[in-house]
Amino acid sequence: MADRNVFTDKVRITVKSGDGGDGMNSFKSFKGKPACGPDGGDGGNGGNIYIRADKNVNDLLSFRYISKYFAGDGERGGSNKCFGRGGEHVVIKVPLGTVVKDYETGTVIADMFCDGEEKLIAEGGRGGKGNVRFTTSRRHAPNFAQKGEKTEPHVLLLELKVIADAGIIGFPNVGKSTLLSKISAAKPKIANYHFTTLSPNLGVVKYYDNSFVAADIPGLIEGAAEGAGLGHDFLRHIERTRMLVHVIDISGTEGRDPLNDFIKINAELKDYSEKLASLPQIIVLNKCDVYGAEENVKSFKKKYGRKYEIYPVTAVSGEGLEELVAGIFAKLSQLPPVARVESDESFTYRKSGNLGFEIYTDGGVYFVVGDLVDMLCRNVVLNDPDSMAYFQKILREKGVISKLLEMGIKENDTVSIGEVEFDFIP
């Protein structure tokens, strides 16, 4: 199970809210007096699927093992007007900063930003109504019940984009993790080889009564945007930071030219996204304790000193870090807060928005039921010709008439829609 150590920040999961339970079609029966009147209860609603941001969840690893989330179905209604029980909801917990997308369309459904924040992803199917609900002043014993609403599975893409104020970037081994460990309580792995850091580390940096969050990501190398080294996947995690802290090994002991390092990393940022490349940067010249660093600091400052704020430091000993933290804080205070990824806040997988209808036949009468009918019955005034004209227009537009014809309705057959009843004339 080598997988266990792999940081997982992108997964695909399947969700399905519960089906609605069917309504019951039944009649009261007393001893010796069968079928006294309808008494079928409604089916229960299916359970919903929610996604909740939870600060105790750090990555999306668990979704590699469980990738299907099905909420409970609603139970069927009972006789004696008993309601069916509702299906159990499912709450999927994700780390803060998880962006939820519809896999097929790429639509951003939510950006789970704050601890405890919850989003309704898929609404359970509605329970069907029992036959008792279809009694009208004319029809006292309807012999049908509505079926529960069925739901569909949906595939979601979960992408973690950590929420941090400052992103620490640079070549491998330049001292990014050392820096984070010195300015925050974070304890990232530090070692003298490339790609020690394999997943983002977050640290809270205290500055007097304030604080900010810094993210240390794996080292970048030339060609990262095309997949070299650990690739540019981790750049996603600093995409929404407010600024970058660009760490350079100014000692040049690894045989690279520090000036060149700076140019190459900036080119990689640009290859990934203009937005990333345009984030404000503060430059940290690290490993100033090494012999020969002083000269390099001078030439770096000469070249970039006017354009950037530059902080020469020795991260291992902590030298220069106080000024650096003050500098980062000052810059952050001029910048807008971390932004959410834009999402369609009203998005929920559901059918009920469609004003659907169903048609049941009973004793030669066509009963039209469903959301559409409920809406019409609320808005139509019986005996008012304008209102009735509107009623008929909607029936035609929504396909009720064509569905009746499809079902084989004949001239003068009776159609019952809520309290309205009429003879069908094609």
Ligand SMILES: Nc1nc2c(ncn2[C@@H]2O[C@H](COP(=O)(O)OP(=O)(O)OP(=O)(O)O)[C@@H](O)[C@H]2O)c(=O)[nH]1
């Ligand atoms: N001489 C000197 N060595 C340092 C300094 N800061 C860090 N180092 C050393 O540089 C090596 C790499 O440090 P890390 O903090 O792991 O570097 P990194 O940039 O996080 O490396 P990756 O995670 O591999 O990208 C370690 O051996 C550190 O002890 C410094 O100021 N001076």
Ligand SMILES: [Mg+2]
């Ligand atoms: Mg590191």
